[in-house]
Amino acid sequence: xxxxxxxxxxxxxxxxxxxxxxxxxxxxxxxxxxxxxxxxxxxxxxxxxxxxxxxxxxxxxxxxxxxxxxxxxxxxxxxxxxxxxxxxxxxxxxxxxxxxxxxxxxxxxxxxxxxxxxxxxxxxxxxxxxxxxxxxxxxxxxxxxxxxxxxxxxxxxxxxxxxxxxxxxxxxxxxxxxxxxxxxxxxxxxxxxxxxxxxxxxxxxxxxxxxxxxxxxxxxxxxxxxxxxxxxxxxxxxxxxxxxxxxxxxxxxxxxxxxxxxxxxxxxxxxxxxxxxxxxxxxxxxxxxxxxxxxxxxxxxxxxxxxxxxxxxxxxxxxxxxxxxxxxxxxxxxxxxxxxxxxxxxxxxxxxxxxxxxxxxxxxxxxxxxxxxxxxxxxxxxxxxxxxxxxxxxxxxxxxxxx
Numbered sequence: 001x002x003x004x005x006x007x008x009x010x011x012x013x014x015x016x017x018x019x020x021x022x023x024x025x026x027x028x029x030x031x032x033x034x035x036x037x038x039x040x041x042x043x044x045x046x047x048x049x050x051x052x053x054x055x056x057x058x059x060x061x062x063x064x065x066x067x068x069x070x071x072x073x074x075x076x077x078x079x080x081x082x083x084x085x086x087x088x089x090x091x092x093x094x095x096x097x098x099x100x101x102x103x104x105x106x107x108x109x110x111x112x113x114x115x116x117x118x119x120x121x122x123x124x125x126x127x128x129x130x131x132x133x134x135x136x137x138x139x140x141x142x143x144x145x146x147x148x149x150x151x152x153x154x155x156x157x158x159x160x161x162x163x164x165x166x167x168x169x170x171x172x173x174x175x176x177x178x179x180x181x182x183x184x185x186x187x188x189x190x191x192x193x194x195x196x197x198x199x200x201x202x203x204x205x206x207x208x209x210x211x212x213x214x215x216x217x218x219x220x221x222x223x224x225x226x227x228x229x230x231x232x233x234x235x236x237x238x239x240x241x242x243x244x245x246x247x248x249x250x251x252x253x254x255x256x257x258x259x260x261x262x263x264x265x266x267x268x269x270x271x272x273x274x275x276x277x278x279x280x281x282x283x284x285x286x287x288x289x290x291x292x293x294x295x296x297x298x299x300x301x302x303x304x305x306x307x308x309x310x311x312x313x314x315x316x317x318x319x320x321x322x323x324x325x326x327x328x329x330x331x332x333x334x335x336x337x338x339x340x341x342x343x344x345x346x347x348x349x350x351x352x353x354x355x356x357x358x359x360x361x362x363x364x365x366x367x368x369x370x371x372x373x374x375x376x377x378x379x380x381x382x383x384x385x386x387x388x389x390x391x392x393x394x395x396x397x398x399x400x401x402x403x
Contacts, residue, residue: 013396015040015048017386018227020057020077024103025205028061028076049075055392056081057101077102082146084384085134086377087127088190089152089170091116096130098138099381101146103201107138120173124180127170131181146388147184149380150177151193186380186387190214191238193379194336195222195229200382202374203332210332211324212372213240215317215339217266217288218253221324241265245320263316266292266338272312277305289338296341314347318354325359325367334372342371 015038022037023029029037035045052058061074079100088095092115097108111130117123127150135142152170170177170187178185188196195212203210204224212222221240223230230237241261242254249258250271262268267287273295274283282295298306321333333355335342342348352369359367389395 010397012044012048012051013394014227015044016051016389016394019045019048019052020389021200021205023058023075023077024200028064028074030064030072030074032072034075051394055389055394057389057394079104082388083135083138083140083144084146084381084388085131085148086380086384087131087148087150088377088380089123089127089150091118094126094130095377096127096134097377097381098134098140101385103378103381103385106140107134109134109137120170120176123170124173124177127177128180142183145183147186147384148181149193149384149387150185150187151190151376151380152187153189184384184387184391186384188380188383189235190376191220191222192229192231192235193222193376193383194374195224195238195379196382197374197376197379198222198334198336198372199224199227199229201378202372203334203368203370207331209328209330210334211328211330212334212336212374213317213321213324214337215264215335216337219261219265219337223328224330225328240320240324243320243323245316260316260320264313264320268316269295269309269313272316273305273309276308276312280305282306292338292341296344299341299344310341310344310347311350314342314350315354318351319358321351321369322355322358322364325355325363329363331366332368332370334370334374336372336374339371 079102081101219241252259
């Protein structure tokens, strides 16, 4: 199959996204400064700015007086262009956040159900009600909404299963969700959304090739190459948590042995503690967010078993990240999710050192391994905004998730 050649229209589309992201990073800028920051020519920036002003995606802020030369017109992302809404769905938890068009957070509403919400109609009604409450809290009209982004754990092509918890139910009924909301909807999974957040609002401001490694009960990776989120043939790229760390190692929840998740996911951290100190009071009970916080606090208080478990986990994490570096050769690895335990500098240093030691050749030369507070909700809002830009003809080249 021949590779399609990039046209001037494609390049103009990409340049619009580059300029929007640069303005979000800068807060306020000028045409000349945008050309410097993005590497685009002044003529391209001028043309792109004209396009974005025409559709209200950005706005002029008035004359800026610099230290040298004539005053120039300031530019910023236009928060008043409309609103985008991010929604995160689990079987018992739902969260909706309203953003302005500059991706500033305006209001968040969270709802928890006593029992898992498994029926598709029940989940859809739950989303609609929570979204409506969030819009009221943000004092936003439905007519102002440019798009809704929904975060659903799982893959883009979800097979029918006997169990149909909230995420599964919606994957199977996206058309019904769109009809119920009566708004433009885009759906993606958290790993892709976190990678998008990093691309738009984090390390992507300085790097076109990066990986987000999201840590929690489960683990996974979001991949950005050449300034675009990698999705894969069926939308499941990034299942790093189920790559092999130890041959015939621990049993993972997916059924395989030796997966990264079985060592770096929070239940895996708890197992590492239990192996080091079988009678430790934190070795029993649920391996969840509360556990990892308690373990970090115990390490800070001088508990040698807790500290040893975290150091061992940092070593596992570094080794697993080195495999990503060998395959993808990123400039940045951003660690996201439940990373509070890594905010102890020596633990993050252990991760970095193991990556550098294990990565082949010079694959890790110049690599930054850093913590990030970017979230999937930020990313799904950016995806919803990009989808709106596509709908009005400003973006023509990107492959977006389920629309």
